[in-house]
Amino acid sequence: MLAFLNSTNTSALKNRAKEELTSEASMRRRQFQSFKVEKFASRKGSALAIVLLASLASGCALGGNSGEGKNGWFSAFAAMTGAPSLDQIVEKLGSEPPQATSDKLKELIEHPGVSQTTKQEASYVLAKLLKKDWSPVGISGQTDETYTTMLGLFKNAAKYAPLSQRASKHILEIATKAADDAQIRECLRVLKATAKTPEDKAYADYTLAQTVLKAGEYESAMQLFQLVKQEAPTSKYSYGSSYYIADLTLKTTPAPTQEAADQAIALLKDYLKNAPDGRFAPEIAGRLEALAAQGTIQLIPADYDLLAKAYYNFGNWNGALKAWERADSGKNLFLRSIALSHVNRHDDARATLIQAIKNDPNSRSYSAAGAVLSNPLTKAQASDLWKACLAAAPVHADAALWNIGIRANGDEGLPCFREIIKRFPTSEFAAESSWWLFWHEAKSGDRKRYPAAIQIGTQAARQYPETRQAARLLFWIGKLQERLGQKGMAINAYTAAFERFPSNYYGYRARHRLAALKPGGHDAGWSTKVGRQHPQPNWIWPEPELPATKSGAEAAFDPTFTALFRLNQWDECVELLPSSAPRTLKSSLLAKTGMNLEAIGAASKLADGKPVKNDIWQESYPLEFGQYVAENASVRGVDPLLVHALIREESRYKPSAVSRSHALGLMQLLVGTAYGSAKKVGITLSGESDITRPEVNIKLGTYYLSYAIQRFGGNAMLGVASYNGGPGAVGSWMRRHTSGDFDLFVENIPFRETRDYVRKVFGSYWTYQQLYGK
Numbered sequence: 001m002l003a004f005l006n007s008t009n010t011s012a013l014k015n016r017a018k019e020e021l022t023s024e025a026s027m028r029r030r031q032f033q034s035f036k037v038e039k040f041a042s043r044k045g046s047a048l049a050i051v052l053l054a055s056l057a058s059g060c061a062l063g064g065n066s067g068e069g070k071n072g073w074f075s076a077f078a079a080m081t082g083a084p085s086l087d088q089i090v091e092k093l094g095s096e097p098p099q100a101t102s103d104k105l106k107e108l109i110e111h112p113g114v115s116q117t118t119k120q121e122a123s124y125v126l127a128k129l130l131k132k133d134w135s136p137v138g139i140s141g142q143t144d145e146t147y148t149t150m151l152g153l154f155k156n157a158a159k160y161a162p163l164s165q166r167a168s169k170h171i172l173e174i175a176t177k178a179a180d181d182a183q184i185r186e187c188l189r190v191l192k193a194t195a196k197t198p199e200d201k202a203y204a205d206y207t208l209a210q211t212v213l214k215a216g217e218y219e220s221a222m223q224l225f226q227l228v229k230q231e232a233p234t235s236k237y238s239y240g241s242s243y244y245i246a247d248l249t250l251k252t253t254p255a256p257t258q259e260a261a262d263q264a265i266a267l268l269k270d271y272l273k274n275a276p277d278g279r280f281a282p283e284i285a286g287r288l289e290a291l292a293a294q295g296t297i298q299l300i301p302a303d304y305d306l307l308a309k310a311y312y313n314f315g316n317w318n319g320a321l322k323a324w325e326r327a328d329s330g331k332n333l334f335l336r337s338i339a340l341s342h343v344n345r346h347d348d349a350r351a352t353l354i355q356a357i358k359n360d361p362n363s364r365s366y367s368a369a370g371a372v373l374s375n376p377l378t379k380a381q382a383s384d385l386w387k388a389c390l391a392a393a394p395v396h397a398d399a400a401l402w403n404i405g406i407r408a409n410g411d412e413g414l415p416c417f418r419e420i421i422k423r424f425p426t427s428e429f430a431a432e433s434s435w436w437l438f439w440h441e442a443k444s445g446d447r448k449r450y451p452a453a454i455q456i457g458t459q460a461a462r463q464y465p466e467t468r469q470a471a472r473l474l475f476w477i478g479k480l481q482e483r484l485g486q487k488g489m490a491i492n493a494y495t496a497a498f499e500r501f502p503s504n505y506y507g508y509r510a511r512h513r514l515a516a517l518k519p520g521g522h523d524a525g526w527s528t529k530v531g532r533q534h535p536q537p538n539w540i541w542p543e544p545e546l547p548a549t550k551s552g553a554e555a556a557f558d559p560t561f562t563a564l565f566r567l568n569q570w571d572e573c574v575e576l577l578p579s580s581a582p583r584t585l586k587s588s589l590l591a592k593t594g595m596n597l598e599a600i601g602a603a604s605k606l607a608d609g610k611p612v613k614n615d616i617w618q619e620s621y622p623l624e625f626g627q628y629v630a631e632n633a634s635v636r637g638v639d640p641l642l643v644h645a646l647i648r649e650e651s652r653y654k655p656s657a658v659s660r661s662h663a664l665g666l667m668q669l670l671v672g673t674a675y676g677s678a679k680k681v682g683i684t685l686s687g688e689s690d691i692t693r694p695e696v697n698i699k700l701g702t703y704y705l706s707y708a709i710q711r712f713g714g715n716a717m718l719g720v721a722s723y724n725g726g727p728g729a730v731g732s733w734m735r736r737h738t739s740g741d742f743d744l745f746v747e748n749i750p751f752r753e754t755r756d757y758v759r760k761v762f763g764s765y766w767t768y769q770q771l772y773g774k
Contacts, residue, residue: 083108083114084104084107084108084111086108086122086125086567087566089104089108089122089125090566090568093568098132101129102126102129102130105122109123116159117160120156120157120159120160121157121160121567123154123157124154124157124160124166124567125567125569127150127154127157127167127170128170128569130153131150131170131174134150135177136177144178147174150174151174151175155167155171158171158190161559162559162560162562163560163564164194165196166560166564166572168187168191168194171183172188172207175187181215184207184211185208185212188204188205191203198231198235199235199237202231202232202235202237203237205227206228206240206241209224209228209244212224213244218252221244222248225244226241229242229245236278239271239274239275239278242267242268242270243267243271243280245267246264246267246268246271247264249261249264250264265288265291269288269303272306272310273306276306276310277310281310281313282311282316284310285306285310286319288303288307289323299326301328302327302328304323304327305324305327307319307323308320308321308324308327308332309332309335312335315342317342318343320339321339321343330359333353333355333356333360334353334356334365334366334368334369336356337349337350337353337373338369338373341373341375344376346377350373350385350388353366353369353370353373353389354388356369357393357394358392361392361393361395362396364396364399366394366399366400367396367399370386370389370400373385383404383407383408386403386404387400387404389403390404397423397424398424398427398429399429401420402416402420402429404416405436414436414437414440416433417433417436420433421437430463430464431463431467431469431470432469434457434460434463434464435473437456438453438457438473439453439476439747441456442457442480443747443748445739447484450483450484451484454477454480457476458473461473461477468501470501471500471501471504471505471506471510474493474494474497474506474510475493475494475506475507475510477493478490478493478497478510479513479743481493482517493510494510494511494513494514494517495510495514498511502609502610502611503610504763505760505762505763505766508762508763525717526715526717526742528638528639528641528765529773530637532633532639532640532641532773532774533630534640535623535641535774536772537626537627539623539626541591541592541599541619541624542591544570544589544592545585545588546562546585547582556580558576558578560576561576561577561578564576570592570593573589574586574593574595577589583602583606584615584616586602587599587602587616587619588615588619590602591622596652596653597651597652597653597654600622600653601652603616603617603619603620604620607620607621611770611771613771617767618771621644621767621768621771622653623644623772625647625694625695628694628695628699629644629647632698632699632703633702635702636702636706637706638705638706639716641765641769641773642705642765643667643698643701643702643705644764644768645761645762645765646667646723646761647666647667647698648764649760649764650663650667651665651666651667651668653666654666655694655697656692664688664697665691665693665694665701666697666698666701667698667701667704667705669697671688671691673700674691674697677700677701677703677704678700680707681699705719705720705723708720708722708723708727711727712730717746717758717762718734720757720758720762721733721754721758724753724754725751725754725757729751729754733745733750746759
C-alpha cells in the first residue's frame with residue numbers, strides 16, 4: 001500500500017525540500033486563509049472557474065516563477081477533478097471517525113492533480129493517525145505493513161522542509177518501537193545533519209550512541225558519548241554520557257588503569273552533582289556505596305551527601321538516612337527531618353528540624369519541612385511542633401506563628417495573628433491574619449464591637465488591596481454597616497467589593513446586596529434557575545488563532561510551528577509553542593489536545609476583571625459535555641449552569657480525574673456514591689472505568705446533586721455544601737445555625753474544604769451566568 005512513498009533516498013532531501021518550499025509555501029498560506037470560501041465555491045461549476053482564476057492569479061502574483069505558477073494550476077486542476085481539500089480534511093480531525101479521515105487522506109495523496117507539498121503534508125497527517133494506535137507486530141518474521149506504510153509516509157513528509165525534523169523524530173520513535181536498527185541509525189544521521197542547535201546535535205549523537213551500545217559496538221559508543229560531552233557540556237545528554245562512559249570503562253575494559261578507573265568514578269560523582277534526580281542517580285549511588293563497602297574506592301563526607309540526595313529524590317528514605325550518617329552532620333538537616341518523618345521517626349524528625357533552624361535561622365525551608373512533619377500528627381502534636389520551631393528563633397517566624405494561630409482553640413490564636421501583622425506586614429500570611437482579627441470582632445454579634453471590626457477591615461483592605469481577603473473584608477464591612485443602619489457607607493463598601501473583584505464570590509455577593517438595597521430590590525442569594533434551557537449544548541472550545549502581523553499571520557512563528565498549526569497538529573504545537581507567543585494561544589492549543597485542566601488553568605490566569613464574552617473567558621469557564629449536562633439537568637430539575645460550575649471546580653473538565661480520596665471523573669464521585677446513584681437511576685456499572693465515562697459520570701453526579709438539593713428543601717447552597725461535606729454534616733451545621741443569615745452560615749462551616757468549596761462553586765456559577773445566562 002502506498003509503495004511509491006517508500007523511497008529511502010535521503011541524499012537529495014535538502015535540495016528537494018528547497019525546491020518545494022519556495023514554490024509551495026506561499027500557495028499553501030493562501031489556501032489556508034481562504035479554504036472556508038473555496039469549500040463552498042467548489043460545489044458549483046461556475047465557482048470552479050473562480051477557483052481556477054484565483055489559482056492562476058496566485059501563481060502570477062508570486063513573481064512569475066514557473067514552479068509557483070505550476071502550483072496554481074495544480075490547485076485549480078485538483079478542484080476541477082474532485083480532489084479533497086487538505087484544509088477541509090484536517091478541520092475535521094477528531095470529529096469524524098479516524099478511518100474516514102484516513103481514507104480521504106489516502107485519496108488526496110494518490111490524486112494526480114494535487115501538488116507535491118500538499119501530498120507531503122497529507123502524508124504527515126496520515127502517518128500520525130496510523131501511529132496513534134499502532135503497536136509492532138509481535139510475531140517473528142511477520143511483516144508489519146502499518147510500520148512500512150508509516151515509514152514511507154513520514155519519509156515523504158520529511159521532503160517538505162518545515163516538517164523534516166518532526167518527521168525524522170517520528171521515524172526515530174516508530175523505528176525504535178519496531179527495533180529497526182538500520183532505520184534508527186539512518187534517521188539519527190539525518191537529524192544530526194539538520195540540527196539547528198548544539199543540544200539538537202547532542203540529542204542525535206546521544207541516541208545513536210545508545211543504539212550502537214545496544215548492538216555491542218562499545219568503542220563506537222564510547223566515541224559518541226565523548227563527542228556529546230564536547231557538543232553540549234551542560235546538557236542532560238552530557239550528564240547521561242558521563243554515566244555511560246563510566247559504565248563502559250568499568251564494565252567492558254578487562255583491566256582499566258587506575259587513572260581510567262578514577263576518571264570513571266569522577267564521572268559518576270559528576271552525574272550525581274549535576275543530575276541528582278536523573279534516571280541513573282539511584283543506580284550510581286548504590287554502585288558507589290557498594291564499591292566503598294568493598295574497599296575499592298574511598299568516599300568522603302561530601303560524596304555521601306551526594307548519595308543521600310540521590311536516594312532522597314527517589315523516595316529511598318532509609319538509604320538517604322544511612323548515607324547521611326556518614327556525611328557532614330550539619331548539612332541538609334531540613335531534608336533529613338523530612339526523611340525521618342517518612343520512616344515514622346517523628347521525635348528524631350522534630351529534633352533534627354529544630355537543630356536545622358538553629359543552624360540556619362535565616363532559612364525559609366523550615367516552613368515546608370514543618371508542613372510535612374505536621375501531616376501525620378494530631379492537631380495538638382502539630383501545634384507543639386510549631387511552638388518548638390518558634391522557640392528555635394527563626395528569622396522568618398511568620399510561618400511558625402501562622403501555624404500555631406490556625407491550630408489554636410477559640411481566640412487563643414489572636415496574639416499570633418497580631419504578631420504577624422506587627423512584625424511581618426508583607427508576609428504571605430498577613431492578609432488572612434487581618435481577616436481573623438476582623439472576624440473575631442465581627443462574628444460576636446455585639447453591635448458595640450462592629451466599629452472596631454470595620455476599622456480593622458478597612459485598614460487591611462487598603463494594605464492588601466489585591467488579595468482575595470480584601471474582597472471578603474469589603475463585603476463584610478458592608479454587612480456590618482448595614483446592621484448599624486449606615487446604608488450609604490454599606491453601599492460604598494459593596495460597590496468597592498464588586499468593582500474591584502467582579503468575578504469573585506464576595507464581589508458577586510456584594511452585587512446581590514447592592515440590588516437588595518435599591519427600592520423594591522431583593523437579594524438573589526444562592527438561588528438558581530431551575531428549568532433553565534442549556535445555553536449552548538453543542539458548545540466547542542474556541543479555535544486557536546495565530547495573531548495577525550503586518551507581514552501575515554505566519555511571519556512571527558517558526559515555519560515548522562506554522563506548518564503544524566495549519567495541519568491541526570495541536571499536540572506538537574503545544575510542544576513547540578515559543579515563549580514569545582501570545583499567552584492566549586497556549587490555552588486554546590491545550591484545549592484542542594484534550595488537556596482541559598491545563599487549558600482552564602492557562603486561560604484563568606488571563607481572565608481578569610469583569611467577565612466578558614470572549615475566547616479567554618469561555619476557555620476559563622467552558623461548557624464542554626453540554627449535551628450530557630443539558631439532558632440530565634433537565635431530567636433532574638437542576639440548573640445546567642450549576643452543574644457546569646460544579647464540574648469546573650471538581651475536575652476542571654478532566655474526565656480521568658482521580659482525587660486523593662479516590663473520587664472519580666468529571667463530578668468526582670466516590671465509588672460508593674456512584675453505585676448507589678446508579679441503582680437509583682437504573683443503570684448497571686461494570687467497574688470504575690464506567691464511572692469515569694463522561695455521559696455516565698454526569699448522569700450519576702447530576703442525580704446526586706439533585707438529591708442533595710432536594711434533601712434541604714431546594715436550597716442549592718446547602719445542596720452544594722452537602723455534595724462536598726455530606727448531608728449528615730450539613731444537617732448538624734444547620735441545627736446549630738439560628739441567625740437565618742446564610743452569609744454567616746457559609747463563614748461558619750467547620751470544614752475549611754467545604755467552606756472553600758461552596759464559595760468556589762457559586763463564584764463559578766455566577767460567572768457562568770454572566771457569560772451564558774439569559
